[in-house]
Amino acid sequence: MAPISIRGITKQYGRLRAVSNLHLDAAEGEILGFLGLNGAGKTTTIRILLDLLRPTSGEALIFGRDCRAEGLQARASIGYLPGEMGIYSDLTGQEVLDLLAGLDRQTVDKKRRRELQDRLEFPDSDLRRRLRVYSTGMKRKLGLIQAFQADPRLLILDEPTEGLDPLMQQSFYSLLADAKKRGRTVFMSSHVLSEVDRVCDRIAILRNGELVLLSTVEETRSRAARRVRVSFAEDTSAPRDLPPGSEIVQANPRLWNLKVQGPLGSLLRAMSGLAVRDIEIEEPRLEDVVMEYYHEGAE
């Protein structure tokens, strides 16, 4: 049974269509990145999954359970990290974790919480402090602990690394890797494309409430053109014709910058007679493809 199954969800606010006929499935054990510009409909979709918002039409299922009709059973297997941690500032971190653990149907293993605290460097002394003195990063760490502490089958994370320092980001990535190893499913929204490239198996891109791409990270990355920098030992004029898929971005007498889509073989063959001194090839970047999709005119 798919951890997430979204079938034709539309959410309309008056004239504004926040999400439009969205179909999306997350497979068990995968990390699915949910991408889009601000206002694309990511948070609306997440809130529909949690039954905080009611869709205008369509349905969403969590492990086969309807998010609305069987919301309690559906949410029993979810760990959720909101984009903004709205918590009572007069409670201590410990009280927040205990309260939220008490509301979970799964029992929270103290050892598990301790392990999370250790990995996110969140000592008991910090847990005993009131939230009003917490920094943004501390609140984020607390948010991660509450989402992971019951070891849920499905993690829904909204901008999980927002406010985390680079070391804590690494710890978070290792938490994700462990969760994946144990067969947990992660559905996360993020604006950090390098992070998505690193941790996600698949990505879904929303634009103006519509799904414009659903693909594996590898496949998406392969759509990006490689950047090739060729330097020459002597002045070389740029050729009029290059093999299909290759395009000169900038050409100086001894240096060409090219974009190459697909295999490099034909380009290398075309340059075989030239006084090539060096070739630098940059791996294709996910970011290049995603940015294209973000722009209105992308295919």
Next chain:
Amino acid sequence: MSATFLLLRYSLKRFRTTVLTMGLLLSGFQMILIAVARSIQTSGGFEQLSALLPPFARELLGPSLTSFMSFAGIVCVGYFHLAVMSSLIALAVTIATIPTSEIETGFIDLILARPLARHWIVTRTIAALLLSTLVMLALMMGGTWTGLQVLAPKDVPWPSWKLVFSLAANLGLLMLAWGGVGLAIGSASQRRGVAGAIGGLLALAAFLLDYVGRLWKPAESVAWVSPFRYYSPFEMVMGNPLPAKHLLVLGCIAAAGFGTAYAVFARRDISH
């Protein structure tokens, strides 16, 4: 169910300082009123005040004059003084709008992302409202009891405990009625400030309507819509029993507010 108790415990923990501080202040107010009544009593002020009134006024006010121009009458003022009523109504609306505050801050996202049905949020709020009302009234009556024990002059009739309980019960139901109104408004609102302001303005308008209705005949025909119409401390102080109809109407207003809150909260979108 246990999740609701857990939520209730945390909500009460957050509100305990406010409720206890306000309760102790109102309890102190009861004692101050008793001290004032004692002072007037021992200086023979009640007779002098009564004598100062012209005969037509004494005739107009009738038995209510003797009821109020007495030690017991002044002690009872602590249960219908405008400051006391407005404090209790403000507290009721504040507690009733806890869910709105949780929506506004986003805390509700964390709670409702768990396997917890939405109606428990409303149930928790009603329970917090009931408990706070009981605590406030208990502290006020405790203040009255302590004040009478310590400050009341000898040989002066005290207000009967039946009268004090009747006043407290009617006041408590008035508080719950406004809590119900506040909860209904709050369950449909995004911002606590807005919900609180609407609740406060409604209470003020209802109070003025009741006041005008008591003074001006034409307004009386619409004054029945005001919940304040169903709190009649003067009649009780004059010796009339607590009208069951008043309790029923206030109870129905509270129940209608709670019912509306359940219905609206179950259907609404939760976004902040």
